[in-house]
Amino acid sequence: MLLPSHLESATPAVYGSRMRVAVLIGTEKGAFVATSDAARRQWQVEGPLFKGWKVTASARSPSGRYLVATASFVYGPALHVGDDLSGLAQVEDGPAYPEGGDLKLSQIWTINAGASRHYAGVDQAGLFFSDDDGQSWQPVPGLNDHPTRKGWLPGAGGLCAHAVLVDPANAERIWCGISAVGVFRSDDGGATWVPKNEGVDQVVPDPNFPDIGRCVHGLAPDSEHADTIFRQDHSGMYRTYDGGDHWERNEAGLSSGFGFPIAMDPLTSALYAVPIESGEYRMPVGGAFRPHRSTNGGDSWEPLGNGLPPPPYEAGVLRGAMAVDGLDPGGVYLGTAAGDLFVSADGGDSWQGLPCTLPRILSVEVYVEE
């Protein structure tokens, strides 16, 4: 069971189908769950869970356990785990900086739930891991106490570790994206980390730390080659073919190099991004809300708009608020800062908006159940 029983009874048609697609929409004021069948045309939206709390990230581990992160500017962050969304319980030994230290944990930005180890990236920037399916967490000192740390400066969204990638074939090889610092890679399971930003424009110049000062906004792993990574950065769109040793721009066709989320469909390898106008304005270019797609590994991009609202639509998509579902045809989900969720069930060719307006959307994840 995914939803609380009182919600399940309200959606008998959805629950009667064999496959169910559930979108966990994390907002400024709680989480909402949109459910559909494999067609992804008819949706039921229920919620909120965690009413009044920011829901900043979620994940489901290979064991089937859900992990959901909440935060409040009054009451702080927390992590909740459970085998279904109706049975989430707060973790007592969640990610936390030591009492009495200089670092404060304001929210969990991302959760990477692996088969044997989970990672959580947080603000103030740092990384934590769990080897017991999210029940207890320990810091990753090799990154959290990195020699460059004194040169780490917060961006507009804070000093946050918001992206974690793990090589599916080699769990020792890990990437972490921190804004406004850059990408770090570990080749020894997190013991040591090296900045990997060559080729990316430096936006926070610091002669003492020439290898950082890059403001990564999002990372998307290639579906086939772990060392191929796509990077939406403050300074533009980039890709690497060598695990981050070198980066190159790939912006042909984008209405702007600036944006936040980036994702790759694991079946088709189609890339999705949402360009917005510059760091100064952070609004859709010309008032046109247009995600972009690349079907050739970032060589070129095309705008998508069939079914999306006409201009002016002046809200963007925050870095954690885009997701793909990996189904065939691929589903793409965009949660906007205006509280709309747009869904494409055909890889971006057409879109529909869910019939609801939610609080500002912070995180979107898709969970498919057979």
Added chain:
Amino acid sequence: MAHVILQLPTPVCSILGLTARSHEVEGATVDEALEDAYGRLPGLRVHLCDESGALRQHVSCFLNETGTRWLTEGEQHLADGDRITILQAVSGGT
């Protein structure tokens, strides 16, 4: 050791799965009573305290009708039946 009532804000109760706002706790001082509460109510400490160990910036604590920030340490001793109330500070915003 006094037996007092701790009243928690509803957002904190809901996220911890607590069905009641009021909880009996023990202590000779407000700090001791809160420590007792942290032991009785797993997960509470992270919502009330930051990494310095002090109450979070926007968390207010009242002993009966008076905010503890306006009480000296000596004025925070407890008697049976006292009430400690945790509230969100008036902070504005959306």
